[in-house]
Amino acid sequence: MTRISSTDQVSPDVASVRPVAAAGLTASRAVVRARRVGERIVAAVLVLLGAATAAFLAQASLPGDRATTILNIRSGQAVERTPDELAPIIAQFGLDRPLVSQYLAYMGGLVRGDLGVSYQQFRPVWDIVGEQLWATLVLSLTAIALAWLIMVIWVTSTAGRGPRTRALGEFADTVTAGLPHYWLGIVLLLVFALNLGWFPVLGGTGPEALLLPALTLAIPLAGFMGQATRAEFERGLAQPFVVSARMRGMSDTGVRLRHVLRHAVLPAVTLSGWALGATISGAVVVESIFNRPGIGRVLVTAVSSQDIPVVTGIVVVIAAFYVVANLIVDLVYTAVDPRVRIA
Amino acid sequence: MSVITRQDAPAPVRERRRPAPGLIASLVLLGLVLVAVFAPSVLAPASPTANDFAAALQAPSAAHWFGTDEAGRDLFTRIVWGAAQSLLIGVGAAAVSLSLAVVLGTTAALAGRFVSGAIGLVIEILFAFPALLLALLLVAILGPSAWTQVLAVGIGTAPGYARIVRGQVLAAKDSGYVEAATSLGHPRPRIVFGHILPNSLRPLVAIFALSVGQSIVWASSLAFLGLGVAPPSSEWGALLDAGRPFITQAPWLVVIPGLVIVALALAATTLGKHVSIALEKGEKA
Numbered sequence: 001m002t003r004i005s006s007t008d009q010v011s012p013d014v015a016s017v018r019p020v021a022a023a024g025l026t027a028s029r030a031v032v033r034a035r036r037v038g039e040r041i042v043a044a045v046l047v048l049l050g051a052a053t054a055a056f057l058a059q060a061s062l063p064g065d066r067a068t069t070i071l072n073i074r075s076g077q078a079v080e081r082t083p084d085e086l087a088p089i090i091a092q093f094g095l096d097r098p099l100v101s102q103y104l105a106y107m108g109g110l111v112r113g114d115l116g117v118s119y120q121q122f123r124p125v126w127d128i129v130g131e132q133l134w135a136t137l138v139l140s141l142t143a144i145a146l147a148w149l150i151m152v153i154w155v156t157s158t159a160g161r162g163p164r165t166r167a168l169g170e171f172a173d174t175v176t177a178g179l180p181h182y183w184l185g186i187v188l189l190l191v192f193a194l195n196l197g198w199f200p201v202l203g204g205t206g207p208e209a210l211l212l213p214a215l216t217l218a219i220p221l222a223g224f225m226g227q228a229t230r231a232e233f234e235r236g237l238a239q240p241f242v243v244s245a246r247m248r249g250m251s252d253t254g255v256r257l258r259h260v261l262r263h264a265v266l267p268a269v270t271l272s273g274w275a276l277g278a279t280i281s282g283a284v285v286v287e288s289i290f291n292r293p294g295i296g297r298v299l300v301t302a303v304s305s306q307d308i309p310v311v312t313g314i315v316v317v318i319a320a321f322y323v324v325a326n327l328i329v330d331l332v333y334t335a336v337d338p339r340v341r342i343a
Numbered sequence: 344m345s346v347i348t349r350q351d352a353p354a355p356v357r358e359r360r361r362p363a364p365g366l367i368a369s370l371v372l373l374g375l376v377l378v379a380v381f382a383p384s385v386l387a388p389a390s391p392t393a394n395d396f397a398a399a400l401q402a403p404s405a406a407h408w409f410g411t412d413e414a415g416r417d418l419f420t421r422i423v424w425g426a427a428q429s430l431l432i433g434v435g436a437a438a439v440s441l442s443l444a445v446v447l448g449t450t451a452a453l454a455g456r457f458v459s460g461a462i463g464l465v466i467e468i469l470f471a472f473p474a475l476l477l478a479l480l481l482v483a484i485l486g487p488s489a490w491t492q493v494l495a496v497g498i499g500t501a502p503g504y505a506r507i508v509r510g511q512v513l514a515a516k517d518s519g520y521v522e523a524a525t526s527l528g529h530p531r532p533r534i535v536f537g538h539i540l541p542n543s544l545r546p547l548v549a550i551f552a553l554s555v556g557q558s559i560v561w562a563s564s565l566a567f568l569g570l571g572v573a574p575p576s577s578e579w580g581a582l583l584d585a586g587r588p589f590i591t592q593a594p595w596l597v598v599i600p601g602l603v604i605v606a607l608a609l610a611a612t613t614l615g616k617h618v619s620i621a622l623e624k625g626e627k628a
Binding site for chain 1: 365405464465467472473474475476478479482483484486487556563567570581590596598601602604605608609
């Protein structure tokens with residue numbers, strides 16, 4: 001629930017006051033734009049490299065002798081091992097090589113899509129992650145879509161109304177943004193699945209089993225995005241273009257939907273890249289409440305059994321999603337808001 | 344740093360309105376939590392570990408305000424007695440988080456080009472891990488315990504705050520008073536410690552309140568997943584973990600501790616918001 005400062009966003013006051021560019025400037029503008037895109041891509045690659053390095057360091061920093069730990073995790077025991085028992089493990093994981101060469105091997109593996117081998121299950125981490133990834137992605141994308149729907153309806157109908165309605169809207173944003181997933185999930189489960197019986201209580205992969213988990217992730221996200229959108233929406237309502245649209249005879253609802261909303265959702269667009277990472281990590285909690293398959297549950301199991309390669313593998317995959325989503329959002333943002341392109 | 348209001352000038356009408364009900368509710372709740380921390384027996388005279396198997400899994404009633412658990416222990420009593428440890432974890436994690444944020448954020452803003460670029464990158468990398476994920480990674484390495492919770496939540500939430508600190512320090516660095524001090528020939532350490540840091544770190548007072556609330560929520564999420572303090576304790580996260588198997592028979596065992604955590608986090612956020620508004624007003628006055 002980290003708050004993202006909006007300082008690096010272009011404020012609407014910095015609208016293009018510059019004179020319309022002459023035709024000769026178009027070429028240099030394209031260069032500027034290409035450079036901006038290039039910088040973003042380099043930054044994304046560096047962040048990914050750092051995330052992978054952190055993942056490697058996490059594996060290397062496991063306390064105690066690593067070969068013994070691996071063997072004990074695999075057999076579920078905690079005993080001293082003889083060198084004979086350890087030798088195959090050391091050979092398999094290359095633990096006798098210097099750390100730098102282990103690091104290079106790990107990074108090389110990542111480039112080929114090899115996330116290492118699970119300490120506990122003996123299988124490649126990518127297989128374990130791959131078979132669960134889809135369920136989690138469906139959950140988080142549904143949650144983001146639902147969050148947008150809830151947020152747009154709620155903000156459009158409450159922002160800039162009378163003081164009571166506004167206070168209610170703001171209050172709901174603040175409260176929902178702070179709700180922990182475990183609490184909301186359990187309350188939804190108790191009310192809609194156990195008491196009302198509208199939804200299945202346990203598991204299932206059908207669409208009816210998707211709604212409650214997705215809502216659990218969507219409601220806090222809607223509150224969070226709502227806070228950013230509401231401020232922008234109310235600023236938008238005070239703009240001259242609203243008065244001129246009303247003078248043309250457009251209805252209030254029409255103005256809100258066609259003109260103001262467009263400006264207001266920009267901060268929420270920026271947040272959507274971040275939201276993908278946030279909902280995937282929220283899925284850790286939600287999947288274990290609703291007994292849904294997915295990488296979140298795999299992650300919890302791996303953390304409690306100290307199966308570090310699985311943990312770091314999932315962390316690297318989620319970091320990759322986060323970075324790529326943010327890159328896309330950045331590029332979309334440039335396309336949607338012409339002011340950023342010029343600046 | 345108290346804000347002194349001038350008595351001579353008539354205050355504008357808006358200033359005189361009664362304090363927001365949200366603020367009052369938050370202060371009352373925070374007061375109750377502080378009583379629970381320092382003198383739990385005032386609120387709940389019974390022992391938090393007194394078993395009464397005849398009264399197991401009872402719903403909330405006049406005798407047991409928040410109901411009882413599977414061993415007949417009174418949930419209200421356990422929540423009151425667990426407040427100290429829960430708050431300690433929250434404050435500890437917030438302290439870890441903000442210290443890290445201040446070190447990373449100020450260095451990123453003030454160091455030379457190379458160092459600040461490198462640290463900026465570290466902040467961005469850490470920020471790319473969602474907080475819960477970073478915390479889980481640390482729990483996987485260190486094994487679950489209260490100390491791990493403090494460290495994991497502290498480190499997990501630090502990158503977001505580090506970005507805020509960096510922004511604040513950069514703003515102070517470019518301000519008129521720093522320019523003035525520089526042109527007066529003041530030495531750089533004096534400018535950094537006498538002007539830039541005090542001005543840019545003041546908003547952290549408000550962020551600290553917010554961060555304690557958030558930390559308690561994150562720590563309780565870890566505990567809910569069974570990765571926090573072990574259940575016999577009456578720490579709030581441990582209560583959630585212990586109540587999970589009884590969700591269908593005794594939902595209050597999870598819902599009520601969760602509600603207490605949400606209420607405390609909300610109160611801390613409200614307080615933080617009001618403090619930061621007060622600080623801004625103080626700066627303008």
